[in-house]
Amino acid sequence: xxxxxxxxxxxxxxxxxxxxxxxxxxxxxxxxxxxxxxxxxxxxxxxxxxxxxxxxxxxxxxxxxxxxxxxxxxxxxxxxxxxxxxxxxxxxxxxxxxxxxxxxxxxxxxxxxxxxxxxxxxxxxxxxxxxxxxxxxxxxxxxxxxxxxxxxxxxxxxxxxxxxxxxxxxxxxxxxxxxxxxxxxxxxxxxxxxxxxxxxxxxxxxxxxxxxxxxxxxxxxxxxxxxxxxxxxxxxxxxxxxxxxxxxxxxxxxxxxxxxxxxxxxxxxxxxxxxxxxxxxxxxxxxxxxxxxxxxxxxxxxxxxxxxxxxxxxxxxxxxxxxxxxxxxxxxxxxxxxxxxxxxxxxxxxxxxxxxxxxxxxxxxxxxxxxxxxxxxxxxxxxxxxxxxxxxxxxxxxxxxxxxxxxxxxxxxxxxxxxxxxxxxxxxxxxxxxxxxxxxxxxxx
Amino acid sequence: xxxxxxxxxxxxxxxxxxxxxxxxxxxxxxxxxxxxxxxxxxxxxxxxxxxxxxxxxxxxxxxxxxxxxxxxxxxxxxxxxxxxxxxxxxxxxxxxxxxxxxxxxxxxxxxxxxxxxxxxxxxxxxxxxxxxxxxxxxxxxxxxxxxxxxxxxxxxxxxxxxxxxxxxxxxxxxxxxxxxxxxxxxxxxxxxxxxxxxxxxxxxxxxxxxxxxxxxxxxxxxxxxxxxxxxxxxxxxxxxxxx
Numbered sequence: 248x249x250x251x252x253x254x255x256x257x258x259x260x261x262x263x264x265x266x267x268x269x270x271x272x273x274x275x276x277x278x279x280x281x282x283x284x285x286x287x288x289x290x291x292x293x294x295x296x297x298x299x300x301x302x303x304x305x306x307x308x309x310x311x312x313x314x315x316x317x318x319x320x321x322x323x324x325x326x327x328x329x330x331x332x333x334x335x336x337x338x339x340x341x342x343x344x345x346x347x348x349x350x351x352x353x354x355x356x357x358x359x360x361x362x363x364x365x366x367x368x369x370x371x372x373x374x375x376x377x378x379x380x381x382x383x384x385x386x387x388x389x390x391x392x393x394x395x396x397x398x399x400x401x402x403x404x405x406x407x408x409x410x411x412x413x414x415x416x417x418x419x420x421x422x423x424x425x426x427x428x429x430x431x432x433x434x435x436x437x438x439x440x441x442x443x444x445x446x447x448x449x450x451x452x453x454x455x456x457x458x459x460x461x462x463x464x465x466x467x468x469x470x471x472x473x474x475x476x477x478x479x480x481x482x483x484x485x486x487x488x489x490x491x492x493x494x495x496x497x498x499x500x501x502x503x504x505x506x507x508x509x510x511x512x513x514x515x516x517x518x519x520x521x522x523x524x525x526x527x528x529x530x531x532x533x534x535x536x537x538x539x540x541x542x543x544x545x546x547x548x549x550x551x552x553x554x555x556x557x558x559x560x561x562x563x564x565x566x567x568x569x570x571x572x573x574x575x576x577x578x579x580x581x582x583x584x585x586x587x588x589x590x591x592x593x594x595x596x597x598x599x600x601x602x603x604x605x606x607x608x609x610x611x612x613x614x615x616x617x618x619x620x621x622x623x624x625x626x627x628x629x630x631x632x633x634x635x636x637x638x639x640x641x642x643x644x645x646x647x648x649x650x651x652x653x654x655x656x657x658x659x660x661x662x663x664x665x666x667x668x669x670x671x672x673x674x675x676x677x678x679x680x681x682x683x684x685x686x687x688x689x690x691x692x
Numbered sequence: 693x694x695x696x697x698x699x700x701x702x703x704x705x706x707x708x709x710x711x712x713x714x715x716x717x718x719x720x721x722x723x724x725x726x727x728x729x730x731x732x733x734x735x736x737x738x739x740x741x742x743x744x745x746x747x748x749x750x751x752x753x754x755x756x757x758x759x760x761x762x763x764x765x766x767x768x769x770x771x772x773x774x775x776x777x778x779x780x781x782x783x784x785x786x787x788x789x790x791x792x793x794x795x796x797x798x799x800x801x802x803x804x805x806x807x808x809x810x811x812x813x814x815x816x817x818x819x820x821x822x823x824x825x826x827x828x829x830x831x832x833x834x835x836x837x838x839x840x841x842x843x844x845x846x847x848x849x850x851x852x853x854x855x856x857x858x859x860x861x862x863x864x865x866x867x868x869x870x871x872x873x874x875x876x877x878x879x880x881x882x883x884x885x886x887x888x889x890x891x892x893x894x895x896x897x898x899x900x901x902x903x904x905x906x907x908x909x910x911x912x913x914x915x916x917x918x919x920x921x922x923x924x925x926x927x928x929x930x931x932x933x934x935x
Contacts (some may be wrong), residue, residue, distance in 0.1 A: 608712030632924035
């Protein structure tokens with residue numbers, strides 16, 4: 248233990264970010280040590296899925312903290328086995344005792360089966376499955392199948408909390424002999440909304456087309472199979488109402504067993520309501536008091552990259568991570584009503600991003616970006632030119648598009664053009680976000 | 693002048709941003725004041741290929757592909773006639789494979805294809821994935837095509853088709869013979885996603901020109917300002933060629 252702690256310290260000193268490196272080494276040393284830590288914890292919660300897992304696990308951590316728990320989390324976005332191991336090591340004392348009583352772990356969906364071999368959670372939450380970084384993982388069907396297999400190895404005592412609105416998620420549990428808690432939207436006022444990132448789903452059991460009575464977002468909605476018994480399970484925990492006020496505060500009414508809970512949230516955007524619902528459901532399942540849930544949601548501050556606001560040289564910036572079409576759509580939709588927008592979009596194609604950037608053409612720029620609302624858009628990163636071309640074909644005036652591949656220069660240029668007290672909206676994908684973070688650090692010094 | 697673009701199974705074959713190809717054709721027609729209509733063709737929907745000037749068939753994951761294959765087999769005769777008649781057809785990845793004679797699975801099972809292109813595909817044990825650069829000739833001028841390939845099937849060409857080009861970087865049809873894609877009359881098959889058309893404006897215009905010529909006789913296309921397209925194209929050449 249002392250060895251790996253000092254490795255973590257060293258690698259942070261050396262500027263590796265210290266996020267996954269010691270984990271890699273310890274995994275080689277002792278494959279069972281995660282189990283050892285696990286026994287010292289009251290709650291071990293795992294969150295997986297394509298979108299929303301960082302925010303959802305962040306909210307859960309915050310709620311648990313409000314309830315008086317000391318929480319261990321892999322909150323540096325290091326969600327492979329190595330990163331999770333690192334989180335355990337960082338929370339441990341030098342003699343191997345763990346200085347926490349609950350763990351909230353964000354787990355990469357492709358790594359979940361592997362992670363489950365070492366850590367058995369008390370509660371597993373699955374948010375959704377979207378097409379994401381396809382060339383790294385192979386097709387979604389394959390991931391869903393391996394997770395399905397992994398779920399059947401979990402003990403009876405593991406609580407499953409699943410998104411009822413995603414047929415990919417629910418089909419995994421449909422035949423599982425386990426009690427499942429489902430969460431979902433039951434808002435009558437929401438209208439169906441079909442985007443190009445909509446992926447037609449087919450029933451995993453009989454192959455027929457899945458029909459929708461209502462589509463909330465992308466392929467999430469109320470659905471049923473035309474031919475067999477498969478359909479959306481009725482959620483035990485649901486959002487009944489969403490009231491957005493102009494002050495930026497939202498009141499979400501969550502219902503469980505005919506009891507209403509009103510939760511105040513400051514996180515904007517439709518996808519965040521899902522995250523809040525997911526986190527609330529998980530916490531209700533492990534018996535956290537409602538007051539702590541309300542407090543934990545209300546004072547939750549989003550992670551870097553999730554629409555974080557910062558001030559640099561008197562200019563405000565927002566940073567929102569965009570990793571796949573549905574996530575990109577969601578961010579663009581939250582910026583939709585801002586006039587005279589100044590934007591910086593940074594797209595890399597490193598391994599962790601997925602080498603293929605074709606998905607940019609599945610993002611609905613045509614719907615969310617209107618030329619007359621744009622002041623300028625700088626495109627940057629390894630795929631700055633692809634991004635610029637995509638904007639051109641979405642009808643953005645070329646005079647408003649500037650291409651600056653080097654990220655630091657792009658940021659500098661963006662900050663220098665905007666007037667004081669104005670906002671630059673930055674949309675990086677994964678590795679460009681990490682790069683940006685490094686650059687922003689230098690600014691703050 | 694007006695062209696009708698047929699988009700086959702947009703709800704099923706929607707992987708890898710291939711709808712960018714439709715956006716590109718539409719944009720380049722509109723920029724030249726040529727009218728266009730996009731017809732989405734879904735499973736079971738009646739369609740007369742005589743009404744289509746440019747047909748697009750993309751790729752999808754295995755399950756979608758199966759559904760598509762079944763539907764296409766019912767349309768085989770009319771599609772075959774249209775291709776023989778010179779209809780412009782762009783097929784990508786899974787769509788390209790389906791147009792061939794057969795697909796041989798890992799266990800040796802033969803799944804018959806449409807037999808419209810003289811090609812066949814065998815399951816490979818390695819995924820051929822990454823950026824790809826192909827050398828080709830458009831209107832007797834050497835040029836390059838850039839894109840991204842992601843397939844495990846290995847495709848081989850028969851005598852009745854020509855390759856679309858020669859691989860300069862990447863794998864192409866099968867990772868063995870350095871050939872990429874297939875051309876028969878005005879029908880094209882290729883493994884290039886990216887999508888292929890936005891960053892390869894010469895190829896986009898070739899498809900448009902062929903469709904116009906078939907419908908209206910000899911036409912010449914007004915050149916467009918393609919600076920951004922060419923820069924995006926060149927950024928790939930610079931990064932991935934001669935590495």
